[in-house]
Amino acid sequence: MRQFVYPLAALLFISCTLVGCSREMVESIYNVDFEPSNRFAKNLARLPGQYQKDTAALDALINSFSGNIEKKWGSREIKIAGKRNYVKYIDNYLSRTDVNFDTGVIMVETVASTEPKQHLKNAIITTLLTPDNPSQVDLFSSQNIQLKGQPFLYKQVVDQDKQPIQWSWRANRYADYLIAHHLKTKEVDFKKAYYVEIPMVEDQVEIRSYQYANIVRKASQRYGIPEDLIYAIIKTESSFNPYAVSWANAYGLMQVVPKTAGRDVFNLVKNRSGQPSPKYLFNPENNIDVGTAYFYLLKTRYLKQVNNPISLEYSMISAYNGGTGGVLNTFSRDRSRAVRDINRLQPNQVYWALTKKHPNAESRRYLEKVTQYKKEFNKH
Structure with missing residues (x-):
């Protein structure tokens, strides 16, 4: 002392x-x-x-969760939700979304080997219509999400016509547009991954805060x-x-x-x-x-x-x-x-x-x- x-x-x-x-x-x-x-x-x-x-409890959950991710994406592509990013897996871990709130960029990707564009479209729609109710979304599994209620990303993302996305028809149309005009591919653990990057609006932080x-x-x-x-x-x-x-x-x-x-x-x-x-x-x-x-x-x-x-x-x-x-x-x-x-x-x-x-x-x-x-x- x-x-x-x-x-x-x-x-x-x-x-x-x-x-x-x-x-x-x-x-x-x-x-x-x-x-x-x-x-x-x-x-x-x-x-x-x-x-x-x-x-202790979180570590046990993450270890099991990471093992399921690694089987589909490999050890170098394990992404998990954090304080400033939202990560959600669906489709038996074949598709996922990573919303990075710091950069304002959303990446939606899939490693599905059959009909990958359809898997990607479903993942995009799920991302855009995920409800503003975190208690109903399991971040540590590939469990599907019930798409009902106000979307979490409403007004934080706009479509090709600069319109906010609230309904399934607009989400479907924007998903088709993204796949037709902004589709990218990369290699992930010796597999071909299909993905799109979706920009968030500049004032996305303020929009969330107003809620x-x-x-x-x-x-x-x-x-x-x-x-x-x-x-x-x-x-x-x-x-x-x-x-x-x-x-x-x-x-x-x-x-x-x-x-x-x-x-x-x-x-x-x-x-x-x-x-x-x-x-x-x-x-x-x-x-x-x-x-x-x-x-x-x-x-x-x-x-x-x-x-x-x-x-x-x-x-x-x-x-x-x-x-x-x-x-x-x-x-x-x-x-x-x-x-x-x-x-x-x-x-x-x-x-x-x-x-x-x-x-x-x-x-x-x-x-x-x-x-x-x-x-x-x-x-x-």
């Missing part, structure tokens, strides 16, 4: 509070050993772990968490992809981990036993509610002793990604001391420490991204 003479530390902190500290001074104060420690004050709430890995405006507003009012913060978290976590799933066994728009954040919200906010299921979290309204409720816990329980509201928000954002322990360990391995240190710093100094000295590089970038997205949201 870090050691220095306390009176000197007190003088430094008084100086920081009154006139502000330089970046170098803050860094010298927080030149700490980032090894974890369990020697925390007993009177504080326990440390939650929003992103503590919970991969959740009412849900975000209700969650904001229910838990006292600002709307712009909720939007920024969703954009950072999933780019408004309700089908998002991650390595940490996190699901949906706000990437909630059932066993940690989900269980905490069920037990401490909703007075329910157990934890939310993936199906529960794939429902956008449930997901935003649970994710926002977890911010409520960070604000009112886990980080409640942080006094400055701006410093508190920076700490909450960082904790949502890397846990409360990561936030506190940035300042001291002694938890009570860490809280005191945070309260003695100006908000801009807390931000600097969390984006420069946090023990986890992903969490350092995470706070930067969320605060930037908040600024972008408030420009509109």
Whole structure:
């Protein structure tokens, strides 16, 4: 543990509070050993772990799923859904769709050896008409999708006439157009694959975000968490992809981990036993509610002793990604001391420490991204 003479530390902190500290001074104060420690004050709430890995069940599912993919596509062509891409297999794994929300490109492809164009057409139509209901779509099988209700990609893709695709007749016509004018082939594991690439509209992220405006507003009012913060978290976590799933066994728009954040919200906010299921979290309204409720816990329980509201928000954002322990360990391995240190710093100094000295590089970038997205949201 870090050691220095306390009176000197007190003088430094008084100086920081009154006139502000330089970046170098803050860094010298927080030149700490980032090894974890369990020697925390007993009177504080326990440390939650929003992103503590919970991969046992998911690993077993993915291993079986990957084996089925490899049989059809080979070991070099295994694609699985993530936080920012939607991947769905159909047709006994012969056809698949990969929607990349970062690049705004959708690839639909098939390795069917008989009537490949027909298999590809069916896959295109399925992609265009996949419903906006993630709880009804099994991402980890080749189970077919019931094509009913509002399509998930409605208005995010337009056909050759620049019209959005909502009905089967328009999806059929656009599929025929793509195959006639934009069909490509490639070699996949010694097989010939047929595919098309479909561009998404430029404002596809904004279009998705608008779908959740009412849900975000209700969650904001229910838990006292600002709307712009909720939007920024969703954009950072999933780019408004309700089908998002991650390595940490996190699901949906706000990437909630059932066993940690989900269980905490069920037990401490909703007075329910157990934890939310993936199906529960794939429902956008449930997901935003649970994710926002977890911010409520960070604000009112886990980080409640942080006094400055701006410093508190920076700490909450960082904790949502890397846990409360990561936030506190940035300042001291002694938890009570860490809280005191945070309260003695100006908000801009807390931000600097969390984006420069946090023990986890992903969490350092995470706070930067969320605060930037908040600024972008408030420009509109």
